[in-house]
Amino acid sequence: MEKVYLDNAATTCIRQEVITCMQEALAGCYGNPSSTHSFGRTAKTGIEKARKTIAAGLGARPGEIIFTSGGTEADNMILRCAVRDLGVRTLITTRIEHHAVLHTAEALAAETGIRLEFVPLDPLGNPELDALEQLLQADDSRKLVSLMHVNNEIGNLIDLQAVSGLCIRYGALFHSDTVQSIGHFPWDMQSVHVDFATAAAHKFHGPKGVGFAYIRKETGLGPLIVGGSQERGYRAGTEAYHNILGLEAAFEAAYANLDAEQEYVRGLKQYFIEKLRESIPGVAFNGLSADPEKSTYTLVNVRLPLSEEQGQLLLFHLDLKGIACSRGSACQSGSSGVSHVLAEILGPEEMARPSLRFSFSHFTTREELDYTVKVLREFAQSR
Numbered sequence: 466m467e468k469v470y471l472d473n474a475a476t477t478c479i480r481q482e483v484i485t486c487m488q489e490a491l492a493g494c495y496g497n498p499s500s501t502h503s504f505g506r507t508a509k510t511g512i513e514k515a516r517k518t519i520a521a522g523l524g525a526r527p528g529e530i531i532f533t534s535g536g537t538e539a540d541n542m543i544l545r546c547a548v549r550d551l552g553v554r555t556l557i558t559t560r561i562e563h564h565a566v567l568h569t570a571e572a573l574a575a576e577t578g579i580r581l582e583f584v585p586l587d588p589l590g591n592p593e594l595d596a597l598e599q600l601l602q603a604d605d606s607r608k609l610v611s612l613m614h615v616n617n618e619i620g621n622l623i624d625l626q627a628v629s630g631l632c633i634r635y636g637a638l639f640h641s642d643t644v645q646s647i648g649h650f651p652w653d654m655q656s657v658h659v660d661f662a663t664a665a666a667h668k669f670h671g672p673k674g675v676g677f678a679y680i681r682k683e684t685g686l687g688p689l690i691v692g693g694s695q696e697r698g699y700r701a702g703t704e705a706y707h708n709i710l711g712l713e714a715a716f717e718a719a720y721a722n723l724d725a726e727q728e729y730v731r732g733l734k735q736y737f738i739e740k741l742r743e744s745i746p747g748v749a750f751n752g753l754s755a756d757p758e759k760s761t762y763t764l765v766n767v768r769l770p771l772s773e774e775q776g777q778l779l780l781f782h783l784d785l786k787g788i789a790c791s792r793g794s795a796c797q798s799g800s801s802g803v804s805h806v807l808a809e810i811l812g813p814e815e816m817a818r819p820s821l822r823f824s825f826s827h828f829t830t831r832e833e834l835d836y837t838v839k840v841l842r843e844f845a846q847s848r
Contacts, residue, residue: 468787469833474617474645474764474824475791479715480670486714487672490707498704499695508706515713519677522720524653531678531699532709536644537565539663539678542689542700543640544569547609547661548577550687551638554606555580559592561618561806566611566642580606590621590752590810594631601635608637615645618806618822619752620760629658638684644668644676648719649727649763660684666708670826671715675708726827731762733825737834738765744842745769751807751820764824766807768815771845776819779844783821786840790823 470478490511496504498512513527520527533539544566547553556570560583574581582600584592592612601608610632612623625641632639640661646652647662648669654662661684665676680686680699693701719726738755741748747770753759754766771779783790792804807820823837 467833467836469837470789471823471825471829471833471837472789472791473826473829474668474822476667476673477670477826478828479667479672479711480718482718483671483711483714487707487711490710494706498706499693508704511706512704512709515709518713519716522652522716523647523679524655525679526682528697529654529680529682531680531696532704532712533663533676533678533700534674535667535676536563536642536663536665538689539665539676540565540640540642541569542678543661543663543680543686544573544609544611546686546689547638547640548573548579551609551685552607553579553609553638555582555600555604555608556611557582557584557597557600557608557637558611559584559586560809561586561590561616562611562613563617563642563644564805566613567805570611584612586809588810590616590619590806592623592628594624594627597628598631598635601631601637608635609640610637611640611642613642613645615643615649615761616752616806617645618804619766619810620754620764621752622759622761625657625659633658645761645763648716649723649761651720651723654679654681661686666712666715669715669719672708672711675705675712677712722827727762729827730825730829731757733829733831733834734762734765736831737823737825737838740834740838741767741841744838745845749815749818752810763826764822766820766822768811768818768820769841769845771819773817773819775844776817779819779821782844783837783840788837788840790821792821 494508496508498505498508516527516530520530556579558570570581573579585596587593612628614625615622629639638660641659643662644665647664660681662679667673688699690701695701695704749768751766751768
């Protein structure tokens with residue numbers, strides 16, 4: 466049986482150089498970074514070097530990079546502390562954000578009484594900027610806009626410059642969940658004015674359990690987790706030295722190889738789309754995921770011309786054939802078979818057709834895509 470991994474939007478395999486780096490860190494440096502003796506200073510030096518590496522790669526200041534356990538913690542920290550510390554009374558987002566943002570926003574509205582506003586979407590899943598502007602100018606309350614750069618299910622890219630421009634014009638704070646973006650696209654925080662951004666190492670071939678929040682200097686945000694002065698007072702708790710060094714190694718490798726890997730993976734995605742169109746009449750693509758200019762090159766969301774009953778068996782069949790993909794975000798698996806993202810942009814008839822997210826990396830091969838298309842074609846023809 467073939468083994469084909471096409472669920473890289475959920476998580477990625479770790480690069481070998483990252484594994485080597487982490488093994489050396491685990492074996493050779495076990496001091497607490499907060500300790501003042503040489504063992505602690507060695508660990509602290511490594512963490513600060515990693516912070517500088519990431520800051521330099523993003524066009525940020527080292528003090529603006531705060532290490533966390535991943536994107537979900539970073540999103541929670543930013544949204545919750547912005548309401549608590551920065552006087553935010555209106556939170557503006559969309560209904561197709563990752564649940565780390567969407568559920569946090571809903572909880573904040575229930576807990577604190579802030580107003581929660583949702584930007585309307587066009588039929589392909591893009592936030593309508595005219596409607597965003599109307600929400601921003603509706604009143605004088607302190608506002609935070611939270612819009613993800615790359616949608617993790619349909620791959621749509623938002624216009625960060627346009628959104629940040631509106632936020633600047635109306636004095637709003639701007640947070641972007643960039644978990645599917647950092648490590649896959651070039652970044653310069655000096656030219657794209659976001660106040661807050663988030664990243665997770667395991668989305669770009671680093672370890673799970675580590676990520677970071679970008680917090681623009683002098684925003685006045687306080688910590689979510691208290692109990693120590695680590696991470697410059699933003700996040701209490703002993704730092705996971707080996708994970709942070711793994712994050713740094715994955716970050717460096719991602720950007721050292723970005724151009725070549727982007728070109729390769731972009732070619733894989735286009736090849737997969739063409740093969741699906743040739744092999745399965747009636748196949749469709751959700752959102753803008755088939756548009757090479759308006760979606761990320763790392764994923765495609767495919768709607769297949771099968772019945773709802775067939776769709777219920779499809780993921781199981783693919784798994785039996787050794788193919789890993791998903792219906793949507795791995796973070797919601799088991800809670801519901803329905804994608805909240807697709808439910809916002811598809812009609813009942815389209816929702817009745819099975820949709821699958823296939824996501825790629827530089828480890829993916831054309832042979833694996835050929836095998837996947839063959840399995841899908843045979844399944845469609847056998848029913």
